[in-house]
Amino acid sequence: MRAVVKNGIGVFHPQGFLDGNESATHLSIEDIEATINNNAVMILVSLKKVIFFNRNGLDAFVKMFKKVRAQTQATVGFCDYDSKKYQTILKFYNNELNFSLFQTQEIASLFASSYKNKNKNVLLYSEDKSQRAAMAIELHDNGHNPIVTQTYEEFSQKSEAENAYDEIITDTYLGQMGQSVATRVTGNAIIYTLTSFLDTDISDTFNIAYHNNSLNVGFRLFIFDCYKVVSMNIHALNFFSKLASSAAEYNATICFVGMTFEKTPKSFKETLEDSGIMFFPQMDDILKNKELLEELGASSAAVVKSKRMLNKATVSELPNFIDATVATIEMMTNAKAVKSDVQIQEITIKNTDDMIGSSIGYYGDLDGMVVLVFPLGIAKKACELLIGESTQDIELVLDTLAELVNIVGGKVKTLLGDHNINVDITLPRTYPNIESLMEIIEGKKGVQVDLLFNQEKFLFFLTR
Amino acid sequence: MITPDKINAFIERIPPAPQALQTTLRHLNAQDLTKAATSAKEDLALNAYLKNIVNKPIFGFRHEVSDISQIFGILGVAKSQQAVYNYMLTLLSPDKWKLFRLTKSSFYNLQAELTANWQKILKHLAIEDKEIESSIALLPASIIVSEALFNEKIDDVNLLRSVNAIDLNTILKRLCETDLFDISEKIAHKWEMDPKTAQIVQAASGIKPSDDEQINLLGKWMHLLLFFTLSKSPYVQAGLNDFIDFQIEYVESIYSEFMEVMEIQ
Numbered sequence: 001m002r003a004v005v006k007n008g009i010g011v012f013h014p015q016g017f018l019d020g021n022e023s024a025t026h027l028s029i030e031d032i033e034a035t036i037n038n039n040a041v042m043i044l045v046s047l048k049k050v051i052f053f054n055r056n057g058l059d060a061f062v063k064m065f066k067k068v069r070a071q072t073q074a075t076v077g078f079c080d081y082d083s084k085k086y087q088t089i090l091k092f093y094n095n096e097l098n099f100s101l102f103q104t105q106e107i108a109s110l111f112a113s114s115y116k117n118k119n120k121n122v123l124l125y126s127e128d129k130s131q132r133a134a135m136a137i138e139l140h141d142n143g144h145n146p147i148v149t150q151t152y153e154e155f156s157q158k159s160e161a162e163n164a165y166d167e168i169i170t171d172t173y174l175g176q177m178g179q180s181v182a183t184r185v186t187g188n189a190i191i192y193t194l195t196s197f198l199d200t201d202i203s204d205t206f207n208i209a210y211h212n213n214s215l216n217v218g219f220r221l222f223i224f225d226c227y228k229v230v231s232m233n234i235h236a237l238n239f240f241s242k243l244a245s246s247a248a249e250y251n252a253t254i255c256f257v258g259m260t261f262e263k264t265p266k267s268f269k270e271t272l273e274d275s276g277i278m279f280f281p282q283m284d285d286i287l288k289n290k291e292l293l294e295e296l297g298a299s300s301a302a303v304v305k306s307k308r309m310l311n312k313a314t315v316s317e318l319p320n321f322i323d324a325t326v327a328t329i330e331m332m333t334n335a336k337a338v339k340s341d342v343q344i345q346e347i348t349i350k351n352t353d354d355m356i357g358s359s360i361g362y363y364g365d366l367d368g369m370v371v372l373v374f375p376l377g378i379a380k381k382a383c384e385l386l387i388g389e390s391t392q393d394i395e396l397v398l399d400t401l402a403e404l405v406n407i408v409g410g411k412v413k414t415l416l417g418d419h420n421i422n423v424d425i426t427l428p429r430t431y432p433n434i435e436s437l438m439e440i441i442e443g444k445k446g447v448q449v450d451l452l453f454n455q456e457k458f459l460f461f462l463t464r
Numbered sequence: 465m466i467t468p469d470k471i472n473a474f475i476e477r478i479p480p481a482p483q484a485l486q487t488t489l490r491h492l493n494a495q496d497l498t499k500a501a502t503s504a505k506e507d508l509a510l511n512a513y514l515k516n517i518v519n520k521p522i523f524g525f526r527h528e529v530s531d532i533s534q535i536f537g538i539l540g541v542a543k544s545q546q547a548v549y550n551y552m553l554t555l556l557s558p559d560k561w562k563l564f565r566l567t568k569s570s571f572y573n574l575q576a577e578l579t580a581n582w583q584k585i586l587k588h589l590a591i592e593d594k595e596i597e598s599s600i601a602l603l604p605a606s607i608i609v610s611e612a613l614f615n616e617k618i619d620d621v622n623l624l625r626s627v628n629a630i631d632l633n634t635i636l637k638r639l640c641e642t643d644l645f646d647i648s649e650k651i652a653h654k655w656e657m658d659p660k661t662a663q664i665v666q667a668a669s670g671i672k673p674s675d676d677e678q679i680n681l682l683g684k685w686m687h688l689l690l691f692f693t694l695s696k697s698p699y700v701q702a703g704l705n706d707f708i709d710f711q712i713e714y715v716e717s718i719y720s721e722f723m724e725v726m727e728i729q
Contacts, residue, residue: 001703001706002622002625004625004626004628005627013629013706014695014705015706015709015710016691016694016705019728025697049712051691051719052723330465331465331617331624334465334467384638386628406627407624410626411620
């Protein structure tokens with residue numbers, strides 16, 4: 001059984017009866033590794049479709065949680081249960097609950113640093129005083145507004161108020177929370193979350209290849225969320241100074257938010273500022289200031305200084321990239337694709353009305369970026385399979401398009417893997433119009449393939 | 465990925481029930497077990513299948529039963545008809561499974577487990593109806609149809625399901641406006657099975673409750689039985705646990721009773 005990984009949260013969905021040792025068969029080593037490799041910061045098992053479980057049935061998953069924690073330090077636990085199931089799990093694991101319990105996936109996502117929506121008003125209650133405090137701190141650190149109730153009566157009373165809260169949390173328990181460098185994308189900025197002590201380990205926990213390829217894909221603003229950082233030593237200082245130098249080559253900006261220097265030498269701040277890193281007290285100081293965002297490069301990406309040319313290795317794998325894209329769009333639309341033109345050139349889009357774009361980078365044995373330009377009609381049609389109905393909501397189409405491009409990326413990865421070429425993929429990006437796309441790829445040469453789906457022109461562009 | 469044309473081609477390829485089977489079923493309908501056994505003996509594959517399935521431990525016979533007349537005699541009319549339908553379904557199953565990690569033997573086991581437990585349920589509900597007893601034979605048709613339609617698209621299905629928790633039935637419904645249980649119904653129709661059989665299996669999909677109270681109740685029991693069975697290790701390993709969506713709300717009203725019947729504690 002494979003986990004569904006979305007916004008950094010991997011969820012397994014077993015169904016029916018989790019009875020005895022048989023439930024161990026729900027998860028193979030490959031399933032677990034595939035989830036870890038997808039950079040999930042939270043790995044959960046949904047009990048929504050489980051009608052019966054016993055201690056042995058859950059133990060198989062708890063063993064998996066331990067294994068995952070040992071490797072990645074991702075947050076692990078169960079979600080999607082009712083009060084009865086919650087009480088049963090608490091009873092089973094009484095004093096050895098080292099995983100988390102989230103009443104719903106939505107509640108879990110509030111605690112995941114990859115969650116893109118912030119500022120949720122959250123009413124919360126737990127019988128356990130220390131849990132109440134722990135949840136409030138985590139929620140606050142993740143940019144939400146927790147409203148803690150001290151008694152069940154107070155909670156019941158407040159929770160009856162209609163539309164007063166975005167989420168209401170009860171029957172939730174925080175086990176060990178994640179410690180790795182979590183990544184999320186907000187608009188066109190990438191936010192990394194750092195925690196505790198920053199020392200030489202940062203070079204192991206920070207995915208530098210991913211970061212470099214995000215630069216290459218066109219991201220220009222990188223924010224380090226440092227609210228939970230206690231202190232930094234000289235090794236971490238050197239690491240961030242080097243990171244700032246490499247970002248400068250791309251005209252990118254690195255910001256630190258919420259970093260206090262109570263236990264870190266003040267001189268470190270000066271050194272980091274000298275290397276170009278900016279400091280802000282609050283995340284909203286950046287994300288809610290549109291002018292500043294523009295200035296920092298999060299809304300208009302600067303053209304890459306060093307344009308990289310397509311190389312032979314990339315061109316020779318071109319059919320794989322096209323096959324992966326065509327097969328995915330065909331699968332999603334049930335329409336046949338016809339190749340109409342292939343050119344090596346800068347991207348040329350004749351009709352820019354009602355077109356949206358998406359891109360995904362890949363890195364490893366090969367590196368580069370696949371750009372897809374869709375007529376809105378095809379994009380909507382392609383997303384229908386995932387959404388389940390037709391929609392006019394462009395935000396929803398763009399979100400779903402990101403999933404679709406993720407599938408293309410996954411397929412590219414598999415096809416190249418068949419040729420012993422190992423690559424990883426970046427997070428996908430979407431562009432609501434052609435102007436925003438051109439800011440990233442204008443002036444870049446690549447292979448442009450024009451395809452026709454149901455007589456509508458769809459454009460594939462491969463560049464580095 | 466999958467088009468209505470592909471579905472039509474699949475339905476077209478379903479062979480009519482072989483002559484020997486048709487005659488056997490006709491005699492069973494007339495409650496003539498001797499004649500039914502005589503015509504069943506003409507189909508050697510049916511003979512082998514019946515011997516194999518009846519001697520599985522779940523049926524609990526102490527000594528091996530090998531003669532067809534003896535098998536039909538032990539099973540009685542209703543269970544014999546059910547066994548013949550089970551056999552007919554195996555004619556549709558592939559020689560080599562690709563989408564699901566099943567073998568001929570594990571598929572027979574699945575049929576045997578469903579059949580034996582369905583008998584328990586019907587006994588508990590005090591239902592004695594040959595067609596209702598046989599309806600369980602059609603349930604695994606949804607598995608065979610999934611295998612036939614999706615086996616060449618395993619990678620695509622896996623990729624799709626890595627970003628969205630979507631079951632095969634929903635994928636098919638969204639792509640072709642027909643689902644696995646609609647196709648199962650067409651198989652039942654082609655094989656001239658009693659319409660009640662297909663109605664129960666449609667209700668057992670969990671997403672199409674029946675207006676007929678009894679059929680709806682049986683649909684609930686069958687839906688829960690399916691997931692009880694698919695939660696077992698060999699079927700989880702075969703990738704069958706999440707091929708369709710389990711509808712907990714649909715079966716909630718019979719859950720406690722089911723646990724008692726299946727002796728789950």
